[in-house]
Amino acid sequence: MARHIEQDVHAAFVEFRAEEGDKCMSVQCIYCQQVRAKNTTRQKQHLAQCATYLQAHPDVVIGGPSHPHPGGIGGITDAAADGYADSPSLDGSADPTTALSGYPAPTPTRVPGVNVNVNGTPNIQPPRHSLSTPADGTPSAKRQKVAKANTSSLPEIPLREVHAAFVEFRVKDDDKCVSARCIYCNQVRAKNTSRQRDHLLSCSGYQSVLKEKIPANNLRHQFDEDDVASSLALPSPTLDLDFRLSIRVKPKINVGTGNFGRQSWISCIGGQWAGRWGKGTVLPGGQDMQTTVKDMSTHISARYLIQTQDDNPAVITCNIKGWWLGEKDIMERLQDPVAADNIAAQRYKFRVTMELETGDPRYAEINTGIWVGSGCRRGAEIVYDAYRVN
Incomplete structure (x- = not known):
């Protein structure tokens, strides 16, 4: 029909x-x-x-x-x-x-x-006043211009910016129609939102201002102006505190000096976690392998099992990788569990990335999440705050 x-x-x-x-x-x-x-x-x-x-x-x-x-x-x-x-x-x-x-x-x-x-x-036959198309199917010059503007890699122009980019005026006092002047190139256009938006897509003055608003174009080193990467406005990720993880560990076992530095092995004996989407315990058996280089900077590579407190608990793997950095004397004091309690977390940088994985369908959404964390050492306990990247 x-x-x-x-x-x-x-x-x-x-x-x-x-x-x-x-x-x-x-x-x-x-x-x-x-x-x-x-x-x-x-x-x-x-x-x-x-x-x-x-x-x-x-x-x-x-x-x-x-x-x-x-x-x-x-x-x-x-x-x-x-x-x-x-x-x-x-x-x-x-x-x-x-x-x-x-x-x-x-x-x-x-x-x-x-x-x-x-x-x-x-x-x-094409309707009267429409953009004509030749017999060979090639669009007219006007249609080609519009198509080029609509496929621009520049961000979509919000309606409020379209209006803000033009100043309305009357050419003569007795004119009934209002005209609009582009504040970026001073060209005059009829007051028509669609045509004003099309003009901004081809206005070099507006495009240069728009590119300056793209964060990547304010870096010390930038892409070439004609490269498509210089005109892309990508969404900025945000961080939300998602959960805190507290891990109790055994004393460090020194493995010896390897190809990249002095290696240590730290075993987990338990712990707990709590956050926005649940809480539970850290199961014993997790391991943290640390590699310390000459200036005492330490690479962290840990793998733990955490469990939810549900009646039928879900088991989740937690992989942690990152770096523990600070002044040499601070890092040396942190090797002593007793001295570590007297050093504020702001005195060193303990930053990691985290990935969680589970086969339980109730918590399947964490399988595609990414977290960054900030940690500290307190005696026989390591504490992380995990921020979800959105």
Whole structure:
């Protein structure tokens, strides 16, 4: 069954006010994101020319039986203009489609600007005022310009920035229409949100300001200006304290000097953890292998098993890797469990990354998480705060 464009005139647009004090409502097409004044007729005209909408609904009929279109161009009747005049077919039958296929032809729906060829196939002509496409399928220069702007790697321009980038004025005191001047290049445009946004996508002044807002472009060393990486605004990760892990350990066992430094082995005898998504215990048997280099900087590589306090507890592996850094005399004092209690955690840097893994479906979401942690040593206990990377 054919789909009529009237069915989507309202569903295809989202209403909004550009500013809280605006009296007039605007609408934005959910298919191509273009902004239009809230007007049913213009919304219908927009959908008839919206390539994204027409691709999503290939069976759409422009103008249904409840909204018939007027007669053809220049006073020509519907039948003559649309090619549905009663004319004999090639073999004398009433319908060429019936004669060729043996099946009755479906009743056509008249669409303005659509003629029918001799073989019964529709000959679609572009609507008046639309961007024309040559016979070879190559889009016109205007269409190419719009397509290039929409595929820009620059971040999407929020509506509030579109309005902030233009100053409204009247060329003459008695002008009814308001014009807008770009504050970045001083070019004057008609007051139209869609055209103002398209202008900003090609405005070198605005693009240079937009690139300066990208954090990666404020580094000491940067990508070349024409490289795509210089125009990408990536989301910045955030950190949320997710859980605290306290591990009781046995005295350190010195293994000896290896290829990369002095190695030590520290065994876990238990502990506990508590956080945003649960709490429980640290099972005995975990191991922490530490490698200390000449300046006493120590690499941490630990693997523990933690357990939830559920009636049917889940078992989770916890892998920890990182570095324990500080001044040499501080690091030497930290080797003594008694002296370590008198050294504040701010005197050294104990930073690690963590990964959790479990086969229990109740906690499956932790399998894709990443945590960074800050640790400290207190006598026979190591404590970590784990921050989830979002």
